[in-house]
Amino acid sequence: MMNKLKNRRDLFLTAGRGACLGILGVVAGILTVNRQIDYTDQACTHQGMCRGCGGFTDCRRPQAISARKVKEPGVK
Secondary structure, eight states: OHHHHHHHHHHHHHHHHHHHHHHHHHHHHHHHHTOOOOGGGSOOSSTTOGGGOTTTTTOOSHHHHHHHHSOOTTOO
């Protein structure tokens, strides 16, 4: 009987650890997917040449906002 009890305890401990790790993984995944980079606090790495920047579409600097509003030549 003692051996069954020990195995049952091990089962619950293992299941609890697995559940905690699963929850931690889900939370980390949600935080990673929903992460938005705020470029306003960072120094501009392209000296105002916004279109060549990797963060152009998400940047909230005034230069990037106005560059997104300007239509490209040939685009209607």
